[in-house]
Amino acid sequence: MKAKVLLIIALGVSTFGFSQKNEIKAAEKAFKAGDAESAKASLESAASLIDNADPRMQAQYYAIKGNVYSDLAKKGNNDAFQPAIDAYNKVISVEEASGKEKYTTVAAQGLAQITADIVNAAVADNGNKDFEAAADKLYMGYQLSPTDTLYLYYAASSAVNGQHYDKALSFYNELKDLGYDGSGVTYTAVNAQTGEVETMDKTTRDLYVKAGTHKDPKDDKTPSKKAEIVKNIALIYQQLGDNEKALAAYADARAVDANDVNLVLGEANLYYAMGQKDKFKELMGQASDMAPDNADLLYNIGVINMEQGNLEDARAAYKKTLAVDPGYINAILNLSTTYVNEGNGLIDEMNSLGSSRTDIARYDELKQQKDDLFLEGAKILEDALNSNPDNQSVLTQLKNIYGALGDTDNFMRVKKLLGE
Structure with missing residues (x-):
């Protein structure tokens, strides 16, 4: 009697394995036919038992799942991005653990493609003024490709545009902790046939110019974004009402770029908002010395002096303003x-x-x-x-x-x- 029970259990396991294989094959067939929704349904039918399957079947299942959800995401289902990423990562972890790689290359290629799709979707979100969705996607793109810190920078910018300041602050602080600089060189040349300016890596550009297919090579330097990042951190802290952290951020920013007059102005305006008008006046004086031909600066110095009743100083500032801009x-x-x-x-x-x-x-x-x-x-x-x-x-x-x-x-x- 005991032997019969064991036989029944063994037959049951065999039946479940056979069912899983059929569902995976059905999902793969539906996906190849362009029916991602049917493929998704087949995968869901096999989901409850897949983690008990052998590593080869698990890797196959998650590779197909990654492809299916990646396709759904590309077709506009934004909720499908993360399941696709999770599935591809599962393929890699399963095959790493088993020591046998069959679908890892598929997963790696899928992750690279989905990174591009996420960034393209973020660009579309920004165009539609859905800034928070854009920020989330760009951050997801950065997590997929951590060397592309530019995605993180743009995620912060999108969050600011949507006034999601807590999220933007988190991204900017991460950039600061990474020591993100953002400076670089863009290499361009004019296509001799079309007349259009094209951007490419330096080696390719130089080869094209040497071959005569391109001309007028240019190296355009991109300035460092460090001061901008710490300035934005300060502005966000100020926006959130945390003036002490904002002042500390301005100190960090000025340590990065002591000659940026906009940082002095930002700190001055913070002191003004805090009611410390003497400090505001002092910093505005510094800013005036740094940018003696900036009419707006000189005008603002006049305004604060007039508010404090310093009429002679106000007149002097207004006259300097008019000397620059009559x-x-x-x-x-x-x-x-x-x-x-x-x-x-x-x-x-x-x-x-x-x-x-x-x-x-x-x-x-x-x-x-x-x-x-x-x-x-x-x-x-x-x-x-x-x-x-x-x-x-x-x-x-x-x-x-x-x-x-x-x-x-x-x-x-x-x-x-x-x-x-």
């Missing part, structure tokens, strides 16, 4: 406003005076100072009208100054220019 309207308006603000600052004292002869004399003196300051502000705007006769902001501010001065003639003249 048509910088906001600098013109703010320069005029510094004189108006100084004039308005005298009004409180004027209103506090009494009716004694001394107070009346002091009142007249302060009023004259105020009016002179207003007129100085008006003169700046009148000069601006020579090159910007229709600028509504200039005209409106000028009208308000003449109104405050009680200069009816000029008030009406400017009002007419405004079309009121």
Whole structure:
């Protein structure tokens, strides 16, 4: 009786093995016929017992599964990428353990192809503004091909574009830890027949040029991305409200590139957001020294000085701005406003005076100072009208100054220019 039981068990195992083989063959046949969905169904039927099969059958099963899911992914099923990758990796691990390689080459080729497919799908996602999906795919591509760190860099960029800052921060920190530089040389030459510029490796390019099929070889250097990466880390920490980590990141960034004026500006703006305006002013001064012809920088220095009531420093900054860019309207308006603000600052004292002869004399003196300051502000705007006769902001501010001065003639003249 005992022998019969053993025989039944043995027959059962044989039946299961035969069934698995049939399902694998059916999957392979359906796949070759272009019916990936039917192939997938056959594989699912054999899935529950496959890990108990011999290594050769396991490798065959997972190789077919990798091919099937890779095909589904290529046809637009984004959820199929990871099962394809897992299946190909399983082939390699099974055959490594068994010491017999039959499908490892298939798996390796499949992984290389699926890497290209993932990156192409990520490009399409970016084009459709599905930035998170693009970031995830690019990171998957990087994991498949860790030497291609450019995929990781683009994954971080896609995450930033989609405002997925935590994900972007993770990718940027990984790039930083890797010491990613991103610099290099792109080799190009013009196809003599088509006239198109083509990119290739240096050896091929030089051979083509020597053969005469290409001309005008160029070596274009790509700058290092280290400073950009640490700057973006700082900006993301700032965006997430972690100012201390942001400041530390700016320190790292400036250690990488001490001459990058944008890093100084970024740190300055962080201090400004933290309410540390003295530090902001100090850093803006440094930035101004680094880029003395940057009109935006000089203008921002004027803005912060004006906000702090440092009107003389603000004027100096606005005048430097206009020396670089005479048509910088906001600098013109703010320069005029510094004189108006100084004039308005005298009004409180004027209103506090009494009716004694001394107070009346002091009142007249302060009023004259105020009016002179207003007129100085008006003169700046009148000069601006020579090159910007229709600028509504200039005209409106000028009208308000003449109104405050009680200069009816000029008030009406400017009002007419405004079309009121």
